[in-house]
């Protein structure tokens with residue numbers, strides 16, 4: 001292998017699933033924002049948001065949210081949301097590139113559907129939707145970011161993605177949209193599974 005070089009990249013988005021984040025505006029409507037700094041452990045999802053953004057502000061005031069997971073084919077709709085903010089006026093640092101848009105669903109051709117346990121709407125076209133509540137919203141120790149710790153309350157999944165007769169998402173049918181250094185990708189073919197997988201082919205499960 002050749003020797004590594006030291007670089008100073010402007011961003012470190014090393015390939016994480018895209019989330020369409022629904023939060024509640026002051027007037028009760030839903031703000032929608034693409035984001036990808038998200039990870040899950042147990043029933044907790046941790047999100048990283050720029051503190052100047054409208055989503056972070058909404059969550060500081062109203063803790064309910066929906067974590068909508070788009071599939072790869074939805075990338076043009078995600079990108080339609082990319083230059084928009086729900087914050088009016090647009091913060092000075094974003095003014096050159098972003099514009100205020102109060103109707104993010106309409107702007108991206110996405111359809112709202114009511115959530116069951118929280119006030120922000122779900123995105124109908126997203127095959128997996130996690131209704132959640134923020135249990136901690138705090139400034140990051142470094143940088144102007146807000147770290148949100150959310151507890152998932154209910155999971156909605158397109159029926160064709162569920163392993164029949166189980167509570168499992170079928171990883172061979174579900175594919176996230178990946179944000180890889182500011183480019184959109186889908187997943188490649190399956191390479192294998194961890195020893196703890198509960199969705200192995202039945203022949204392997206019997207062994």
Ligand SMILES: Cc1cc2nc3c(=O)[nH]c(=O)nc-3n(C[C@H](O)[C@H](O)[C@H](O)COP(=O)(O)O)c2cc1C
Nearest residue numbers: 033034035036037049050053054055082084085086
């Ligand atoms: C695919 C994608 C991923 C993004 N990931 C994040 C992220 O993880 N955190 C963040 O603060 N902004 C992220 N952004 C930028 C926000 O979408 C952008 O700041 C937007 O204006 C936020 O909208 P809001 O102000 O209405 O919340 C991402 C944008 C795109 C297109």
